[in-house]
Amino acid sequence: MKNCIISFSVILLVFAATAALAAAYRNITSGQARQLAAKRPDVVLLDVRTPEEYRQARIAGAKLIPVGSIERRYTELPKNVPILVYCAVGSRSVPVSGFLASRGYGEVYNMSDGIVGWFRNGFPVER
Template identity: 55%
Template sequence: MTFLITILKKTVLAVIMVCMAWSLALAAAHNISSREAKTLMEKKKNIFLLDVRTPQENSQTRLPGSVLIPIGEFERRISEVPKNKTIVVYCAVGSRSKPVAEYLSKNGYKNVYNMTDGIVGWYRNGFPLQR
């Protein structure tokens, strides 16, 4: 019984350590709201707006000046994302953009931001959209 408890403790400790390491790795991408993203875009002109939604979603509406690279094509098209610009990644509500922002941050891209409320938050705040 003591042997099983020792193994269980070591397993739990290992899981905690892996979770902590994963959290640190993900910390490089910054989460910002659409309001914060708009402020950032007003202050910095060297911004690359990355839309990771589907072509169908993008054809309905998008942020002005954004570039569409659907999440399913992202790894193949990563070379289209400039390393010398601040990057704001968005989708509909922030769920698809988050892993893309994290991937960019872990692969040498600096100043990467995930817009946590996505284009839905942008729209709700009354910010301009392109149709």
């Protein structure tokens, strides 16, 4: 009986770990993000900054859903394509990336250096 309980516990642990990994996102740099966007033209660029920040500068083609609106508006995003989440420096995009992953978005990337890193690398922005 004791061995059965231990075996069952191990199986549950494996399933829980698998589910946790499935709900993960990946941190990438702005350089890696640019490569991803070049390789995957279907990637959705998700800007989670404020509308004012978005108006000042954004990555071409980015969709604005401010961090405070993501729980109401995340269903606007398709689940079958990569989602690249960014903010100014990578702090606001972390919880959004985790949220999307937990909602079943399978390919979520957090741009860890944000649009500041993108700009510092000399990559183009829209104004």
